[in-house]
Amino acid sequence: MDAAATTTPPDARTRILDAVERLVVQKGVSGLTLEAAAREAKVSKGGLLYHFGSKEALLTGVMQRLAEMVTQDYEAGVALQPDGPGRVARAMLAWAFGEADCSPGEDKHERMAAVCLAAFHHDPVLLDPLRAVTERMKADLLADGIPHGIAMTIQTATDGLFMAHLFGMYRPTEADILALRATLVSLLEPPS
Amino acid sequence: MDAAATTTPPDARTRILDAVERLVVQKGVSGLTLEAAAREAKVSKGGLLYHFGSKEALLTGVMQRLAEMVTQDYEAGVALQPDGPGRVARAMLAWAFGEADCSPGEDKHERMAAVCLAAFHHDPVLLDPLRAVTERMKADLLADGIPHGIAMTIQTATDGLFMAHLFGMYRPTEADILALRATLVSLLEPPS
DNA sequence: TCAACTATACCGTCTGGACGGTCCATTCAA
DNA sequence: TTGAATGGACCGTCCAGACGGTATAGTTGA
Numbered sequence: 001m002d003a004a005a006t007t008t009p010p011d012a013r014t015r016i017l018d019a020v021e022r023l024v025v026q027k028g029v030s031g032l033t034l035e036a037a038a039r040e041a042k043v044s045k046g047g048l049l050y051h052f053g054s055k056e057a058l059l060t061g062v063m064q065r066l067a068e069m070v071t072q073d074y075e076a077g078v079a080l081q082p083d084g085p086g087r088v089a090r091a092m093l094a095w096a097f098g099e100a101d102c103s104p105g106e107d108k109h110e111r112m113a114a115v116c117l118a119a120f121h122h123d124p125v126l127l128d129p130l131r132a133v134t135e136r137m138k139a140d141l142l143a144d145g146i147p148h149g150i151a152m153t154i155q156t157a158t159d160g161l162f163m164a165h166l167f168g169m170y171r172p173t174e175a176d177i178l179a180l181r182a183t184l185v186s187l188l189e190p191p192s
Numbered sequence: 193m194d195a196a197a198t199t200t201p202p203d204a205r206t207r208i209l210d211a212v213e214r215l216v217v218q219k220g221v222s223g224l225t226l227e228a229a230a231r232e233a234k235v236s237k238g239g240l241l242y243h244f245g246s247k248e249a250l251l252t253g254v255m256q257r258l259a260e261m262v263t264q265d266y267e268a269g270v271a272l273q274p275d276g277p278g279r280v281a282r283a284m285l286a287w288a289f290g291e292a293d294c295s296p297g298e299d300k301h302e303r304m305a306a307v308c309l310a311a312f313h314h315d316p317v318l319l320d321p322l323r324a325v326t327e328r329m330k331a332d333l334l335a336d337g338i339p340h341g342i343a344m345t346i347q348t349a350t351d352g353l354f355m356a357h358l359f360g361m362y363r364p365t366e367a368d369i370l371a372l373r374a375t376l377v378s379l380l381e382p383p384s
Numbered sequence: 385t386c387a388a389c390t391a392t393a394c395c396g397t398c399t400g401g402a403c404g405g406t407c408c409a410t411t412c413a414a
Numbered sequence: 415t416t417g418a419a420t421g422g423a424c425c426g427t428c429c430a431g432a433c434g435g436t437a438t439a440g441t442t443g444a
Contacts, residue, residue, distance in 0.1 A: 028313075029214060029313050030314070033404085034403075035402095035403075043420075043421090044420060044421040044422060045404095045421080045423095046406095046421050046422060047419070049404095049405070055403095059391060116359070117312075119310075121221055121313055122222075124359075127359060127360075128360070131360070131362070132344035134362050148269070149376075152364070152371055153349055155348075155352065156349040156351075157348040157349045157352055159352030159355050160347065160353075160354075161352075163352065166432095167308070167312060167316075168320070169323055169351075170324045172344070175340070179340035179344055180344035180345060183341030184341075192327070224432065225430085226429075227430095235395090236396065237395080237396075237397095237430095237431095238395045238396060238397090238434095239395060240394095242395090247429095280417095294413060
């Protein structure tokens with residue numbers, strides 16, 4: 001099955017979805033056209049439209065897969081943390097700062113960002129699957145046994161870090177990130 | 193001169209820029225076409241192109257004006273805060289949470305978000321003027337006499353709050369916002 | 385002072401190209 | 415042989431930008 005997993009090319013659906021992500025990362029939102037996606041996926045335009053009947057269906061597919069991936073990452077991340085108050089918060093920090101054990105790697109963040117922008121541009125409703133995941137994470141965080149304000153700080157700070165990366169508004173240095181992380185972690189620890 | 197300022201309609205350039213913002217807020221990024229902008233500004237398409245030779249020039253104009261506005265708001269906000277460590281941080285919090293004295297009002301945030309998305313979609317480079325402002329603000333914040341990690345927390349948390357609003361990923365409740373604000377403020381105050 | 389000329393501001397039509405989506409022909413595996 | 419999977423030509427729409435025209439104000443020169 002190793003052979004099946006590595007040597008056989010992924011099925012067309014997957015190839016197309018991958019192609020869309022690659023395309024959006026490289027060429028930006030406006031670089032995503034049906035023809036370009038088909039070319040990138042090594043499928044004809046007709047072939048692509050066989051699997052995804054419209055551009056919207058294509059983006060829906062991408063977003064759905066993304067939401068599933070995020071959910072899995074999130075659950076795996078939480079499972080890695082020891083039980084007790086702040087478990088969810090620690091998992092989110094580990095994810096946001098790309099810690100070794102559950103880091104998604106730089107490009108996963110990048111793909112997420114690009115795909116979200118593309119979907120949002122076409123129709124904000126397409127973000128709904130991801131919205132659902134995010135809202136669940138927020139609810140978990142608020143029920144995490146830590147003060148409300150600290151939960152919100154962790155949530156918004158990690159979001160902000162993501163946004164900085166998304167738009168490249170300012171480039172946090174390594175030192176910036178370490179300092180931020182230390183502060184956020186300390187918010188979870190002090191026995192006061 | 194009061195009459196001149198209020199009764200005479202704003203010049204065409206300003207009218208066009210305003211129209212673009214309104215359009216993007218109402219119809220989304222893809223609703224911004226030259227024709228639509230001209231219609232909204234009550235100018236012919238030719239007239240619009242007289243003032244802004246291309247769509248890119250139009251977006252550049254919008255972003256430049258936005259960057260100037262943000263700069264002014266920022267400087268005014270800092271001026272309102274008493275001197276001493278954390279001055280810039282307090283100003284940023286006041287701005288982000290829309291405090292009475294220097295609040296930009298809900299729609300200014302909305303216009304900013306929409307315009308940024310539109311510009312980013314056309315060409316990420318168009319965000320450069322705003323990027324410059326943001327980087328200056330970050331530099332000021334880091335030189336604000338507060339711990340590095342706390343400065344970064346304030347920066348990213350306010351950014352994250354803005355992003356939540358931008359994409360509507362989760363809708364922070366009034367209580368969420370108050371708790372967040374209290375926590376961020378307390379980070380600036382503790383005599384340790 | 386007035387006609388000729390120029391500059392500025394603006395208008396509306398046209399076109400070339402890109403893109404989403406349809407349609408039908410073709411291949412191939414079961 | 416049948417239907418899933420794929421190919422690719424084609425069409426209608428939409429939009430950015432080019433272009434040529436118009437009107438008004440200012441300038442110049444005789």
